[in-house]
Amino acid sequence: MSFVKDMLSMFNKKELSFLKSYKESEDYYTFLFEKEKDITWNAGQYGLFTITHKKIKNNTRPFSVASVPQENTIQITTKISDQPSEFKKAMLELTKGTKITMAGPVGAFYLREEHPTVLIAGGIGITPFRSIVKQLEAEKKEIPVHLLYLDSNKTYIFKDELDRIASNTSIGLTYLDSSNHLQQALDKSISTYKNNAKYYIAGPKSMVEDTSTYLRDNEISKRNIKKDVLIGY
Ligand SMILES: Cc1cc2nc3c(=O)[nH]c(=O)nc-3n(C[C@H](O)[C@H](O)[C@H](O)COP(=O)(O)OP(=O)(O)OC[C@H]3O[C@@H](n4cnc5c(N)ncnc54)[C@H](O)[C@@H]3O)c2cc1C
The missing domain is CATH 2.40.30.10 (Translation factors)
Known part of the structure; x- marks a missing residue:
């Protein structure tokens, strides 16, 4: 459909x-x-x-x-x-x-149902999540949401805005600068939510595929992983 x-x-x-x-x-x-x-x-x-x-x-x-x-x-x-x-x-x-x-x-990369949600951005992959967290803020939804923002250059565009949203809502926010740190943060999310959360990943192809593989290797089912590859990076 x-x-x-x-x-x-x-x-x-x-x-x-x-x-x-x-x-x-x-x-x-x-x-x-x-x-x-x-x-x-x-x-x-x-x-x-x-x-x-x-x-x-x-x-x-x-x-x-x-x-x-x-x-x-x-x-x-x-x-x-x-x-x-x-x-x-x-x-x-x-x-x-x-x-x-x-x-x-x-595109199908948007939140539909109210599940615990882990948003995983790689660099420029933060763009769809700016929109998603602003929507969550506007709707005052109380579902557990955590944004993991990986940027090896530590540029972290939208940082001020994201910090403000995180301090006004229950949305968790973690800045990361290496794939090792991302894996450690994912381990925490996986141990908290297991297969009961939706995991949204956006960024360059290799980052999205590596993160998806890591989640699958940790027993997260395919239907709980949503991917947005920003082709061209
Ligand atoms: C769903 C989606 C959302 C996106 N959202 C954003 C966004 O919010 N911000 C943003 O900056 N970019 C986004 N992009 C990427 C964007 O469309 C551009 O590709 C990117 O910005 C680079 O553009 P460019 O003009 O600098 O380089 P380009 O001229 O597009 O080229 C960059 C490199 O990518 C290669 N390339 C281009 N198209 C393809 C293709 N279809 N398949 C394989 N290789 C290809 C080229 O050969 C080149 O090596 C998105 C892409 C997709 C698919």
């Missing part, structure tokens, strides 16, 4: 108007677009964003929507290094009012 819904949603392209961008840290930028009233999404889903103000090759990229509908903006946060792709160069050229298009939202 959700596959059919995603297919239909892909054909539903919306024009978005650029509002502003700012740096989150050295190489990370946030881009905000106006949210029309008829656009909504589940926190954690992504869209397919297309550059339309100039002709470039490969003009479409998937990005997690890092905001929640209540913020009234569509937020993309991405890494742009010294030698950006044509797509990211075009993103940096956006000025207020420039249009891009978004197809979607799509």
Whole structure:
């Protein structure tokens, strides 16, 4: 069913108007677009964003929507290094009012039922979780949720915001800087929740696959592991 819904949603392209961008840290930028009233999404889903103000090759990229509908903006946060792709160069050229298009939202990476939940982010994989924890904060849900945030560079984008949310809610938050530390943190979660939690993993392919394998090796069943691979990292 959700596959059919995603297919239909892909054909539903919306024009978005650029509002502003700012740096989150050295190489990370946030881009905000106006949210029309008829656009909504589940926190954690992504869209397919297309550059339309100039002709470039490969003009479409998937990005997690890092905001929640209540913020009234569509937020993309991405890494742009010294030698950006044509797509990211075009993103940096956006000025207020420039249009891009978004197809979607799509994807099954969002919370559905009320289970204890472990959110596991690797670097830029924090983007869907910004949206998910903001949604949990807004809904004042009391389910046990713990966010494990791995970033070997210790950049930890959104840190201030995440710290504020963690101090105002029951959401647990642990910053980690190595896969060894991530495994130790996972051991704690596994011994607390065993196979009674949902484990959501987002990040680069190797991080997502390694973490998923670790959970499976520790008796966590496949149906309790949800993966979001940010292809391109
Ligand atoms: C569901 C999803 C959500 C995402 N969310 C975010 C996000 O929130 N923030 C963010 O920064 N990025 C996100 N990405 C990744 C994003 O789409 C870009 O790929 C990434 O930002 C790199 O873009 P680029 O233009 O710098 O480099 P690119 O030109 O995309 O290339 C980067 C590298 O990835 C390789 N590559 C590109 N596409 C594929 C592919 N389909 N299969 C295998 N290799 C490929 C290229 O060959 C190159 O080596 C997401 C990807 C997916 C699939």
